[in-house]
Amino acid sequence: MDSRVGKDGRDGGAGGVTRAIRDDIIRGVHAPGARLAEEALSARYGVSRVPVREALRTLEAEGFVARRPYAGVVVAALDDAEAEDLVEIRSLLEPLGAARAAVRHTPEQLGRLKELVALADDALAAGRLEELARLNSRFHEVLAQASGSRTLTELITQLRWKMEWVYTAKLPRRAQDSWREHREIVAVLESGDPDKAARVVTRHIGKGRGAHRPADPQAIAVDQDPED
Amino acid sequence: MDSRVGKDGRDGGAGGVTRAIRDDIIRGVHAPGARLAEEALSARYGVSRVPVREALRTLEAEGFVARRPYAGVVVAALDDAEAEDLVEIRSLLEPLGAARAAVRHTPEQLGRLKELVALADDALAAGRLEELARLNSRFHEVLAQASGSRTLTELITQLRWKMEWVYTAKLPRRAQDSWREHREIVAVLESGDPDKAARVVTRHIGKGRGAHRPADPQAIAVDQDPED
DNA sequence: GCCACCTTGATTGTATACAATCGTGCCCGA
């Protein structure tokens, strides 16, 4: 149970602490609304208060924690309406990213996507769902990067983090067959058709309906599949 | 030419430095690609290196600067493709925010919007364009907050900052008559119709066409109006 | 003359120490 950030991580320094705290928030180690005292964090992650403070500043900008002057930071609480908005925003941005990726993707990125699909096939055959989830994150991360837009990439990545955050505490995983759709995405990217790429990803995300119409407040994305 | 952050600012501490540096980046004081040495910044803004570092962490998360380990931070450079993406992303998110605002806005927020429109009328009559620009920012800020979604509010606010950043260096202002449309937005919000709100803001932003189709690469938002 | 290596300088990353601020509990008085 030692969460201290390893010295070996490629991102030396406070960046590692940022990732560690963010992961712990997503995984529910730090519950929403919990107070995050700087000294406690510095003890827990084995660094001084300065990197902790910088990490908290990053997490604040990303929306994972809220800061009030001289009152400390607390883990942000995502209510149902926020969760619904996340789904909606993502259903707008990821198709846009896919459309960009269809035009701008590099051969190397396409190769990485194909590689990830192949790895997922192996993992699926071996029944390693844990591996599948990790590959899923990587797939969408590379897909976002293929958009060629730094802004889009960062936004989509952060949205995915928050989606994971929301779903981690809400439902068990059901991951398997989304990879058939992943393979389809790669094929569309290779064809270079932006419209088709956007449509495929829209369907993949699971919000095929019109954009701006607010969904039924009752159906708070509980039927969404975290593994997409 | 003293940019040091005043002690009087409501947001005590490093938050003020963050705002100051961001404003200077947006205003072009720190040119894209410029190296931002921490000590130079701390001298310029009259604080120590620690608040500067925290501010840079925030600005990094917001995408205004890029950090490379032990290599310092540089002001991010937005190429034309990025600028185009910003326009596209905003044309997706602001209508969504308006749709949410039409349903969730509080009476207080609606009052503030009306008040801003009135103030803009006065400023317009007096010919104070500088005041108009500031009111314009406030209007869209309150409009975003009225969406009731913290995520949406932050995203839209950051996008607006970046739009301002892009346009500051590119074209002169032409601000006047967008306020007629602002008044229209307020009316739609009061009516409570989400679809109509989304349509009005979509037209207001100036990208009425379909969402995912990439725009003509030649027409890089140069004909966009920064004052909307 | 050119390349590899090392040294040096500057800059970032981190830790420790100090100051400012706020919440809290206690005490006193009505």
Added chain:
DNA sequence: TCGGGCACGATTGTATACAATCAAGGTGGC
């Protein structure tokens, strides 16, 4: 008994000092 005020503790915000790392320039050898 209850309310206001005050002092205390804890925590955040900031400044200074030190360690780690990298880039550049010089020097020696080939």
